[in-house]
Amino acid sequence: MANLNGFDARQVDPAADFEPIPAGKYLAVITESELKPTKNGGGQYLQLAFQILDGPYKNRYVWARLNLTNANPTTVQIARAELSAICRAIGVLTPKDSVELHNLPLAIRVSQKKRADTGELTNVIKGYEKKEALAGEPQQQATSNQGAYNGSTPPWRRS
DSSP: OOOOTTOOGGGSOOOOOOOOOOSEEEEEEEEEEEEEEOTTSSOEEEEEEEEEOSSTTTTOEEEEEEEEEOSOHHHHHHHHHHHHHHHHHHTOSSOSSGGGGBTOOEEEEEEEEEOTTTOOEEEEEEEEEEGGGGTTOOOOOOOTTOSSOOSSSOGGGOO
């Protein structure tokens, strides 16, 4: 059991289901990074959490997994190329630790794909650029149901 210290659900807006964000370019920062073992235990991937900094999807997260240690050399080559793109976009060319990549703004190009296991749409990051790549780009537009708070609008969609 856990003591909830008098938590009152009437005082807190409920969490909502998170739909994938629309495809597009977003200003973001890496807020978390962790080296994790692959499912089969034969490798490791670097998991990066990207927080969107502005627009209607401000404070939403998108994740990337870079398979830096893997039996398949092509997989490793792709991961290393992605890491190189991230490093170049934020200006940290020789990081010793993934924490050196945190809190430095960059532009991420987000896409959507169907999950093989559930068929649901999910976000994937398809590219990384310097934050200046967003200059002159239109802000991502909120869909029509993202207006004022109506009791069911999740916090990240409110103005």
